[in-house]
Amino acid sequence: MQDHRLRLRALLAGDGNGTSRALARICALAVSELAVTGVGVTLLDQPGTPDAQQQLARASDAVAAQLEDLQFTVGEGPGRESVVTGAPVLVPDLADAGGRWPAFTPGARVAGAGAVFSFPLQLGTIGLGSLDCYRTSPGALSPQQVSTGLVLAEMAFEAVLAAVAGRAPDDLGWICDIHVEVHQASGIVMHQQGISMREALLRIRAHAYAHDLPLATVASRIVDRHLTLDTDE
């Protein structure tokens, strides 16, 4: 499975720079690896705030874009739900989803979607958006495909976070073995500095980079109160 993640990362890295290139590549990989028809990535422009707006960052085809648009319009759908719950939303047959999303489902089926699968770009309360896939024909994802979807969403999360931090999007792979103390340290820094959880994680990561230390080490020092990050860090 680790090999699987490395392979996806290598495929991703082989295609130049830029966050939108990275997201385009993630969408393309999702289409081929998950055997779906199209994929869109929607990002929250103000994550963590009640009036966060969703914006389409990338869509592999017109129908994927249309499905994202429909979700903005009616205010419900698989991507929205995955952002709220922090978990993937897997609907192998959209014909069964009329009760779940009465406004989204008919429009999505008319647009041509038979199955929808959304994976959140999420780490605890840090929700950045969702990776939304559709297929014209109904049918479940295999366990391997679900696993790939989760890994691709994780990579999209890292790519978006890297863009927020002004870093190259090739900086992937650190979330998969993130330590519990990193989450605790994020909470501490958020409270100490009065910033968002996302910003707190970025500052801890920046400190680790600047001092050439493992992220887990910096987190552990913050949790043990041996280290307090400067507010301008």
Add this chain to the structure above:
Amino acid sequence: MNDQHEQRLARVLVELADTLVDDFDLLEFLSTLVQRCVELLNVTAAGVVLSDQKGGLRMAAASSEQARLVEVLAVQANDGPCLDCVHTGAPVLSADLAAETARWPRFVPAALEAGFHAASAVPMRLRHHVIGSLNLLHTGPDVVDQARVSLGQALADVATIGILQQRAVDNNTLLIEQLQTALNSRVVIEQAKGVLSSHGSVDMDRAFGALRSYARSHNLRLSELARTVAEGTADLNAILPVTPHSHPIVEPHPRQQ
């Protein structure tokens, strides 16, 4: 096994099977499981790790939030009885962890550091699918007593059947959603522990204790309370009162976003 113990066991089995409730929360359910394991099996500590569906293992529940126990469970993403158990689908036992350093180079030092000398892990299996492992830890060697491991397996089986029936999970779809929700809630709880520990100048164990007792006394779901704390919208002083005589506290100044 005496009558009293049998009655307690019967009550716990019913409790674990009773998952057909509207507000079922997998994380709380697993917390109950590990608490009951400690009470019934007379082990020092218990925990549950779940498959993250990406090829890794994540700590989901622990019988105490003591940092060392959390570490013993978390490190099993790399090696340890839980990882072996999930891979093989069979129980894994060790009565003498000090002799297992070569087998589990990351787990053994963490376990010994935390004072554990024996460990067992039993699979949590849904049909052909191992979703995680129940870990029993003991300061003495008697945790690997076969009767106790069998009883641990029985509790894990009843718990996984409870999870399975909870939403008529006859395909993997709902199960995956539920497992991922639980794993993300676990991250939210860690983030919330950090916020509260900074607010009250307390360690993670006390921060969690404050979170749990407030949730219980106000009939709130732990994961939902943790979310409000980690999102910066909770009244931290209500959850963990800070007395004027305690350490200097930096009050939160949530930035308007």
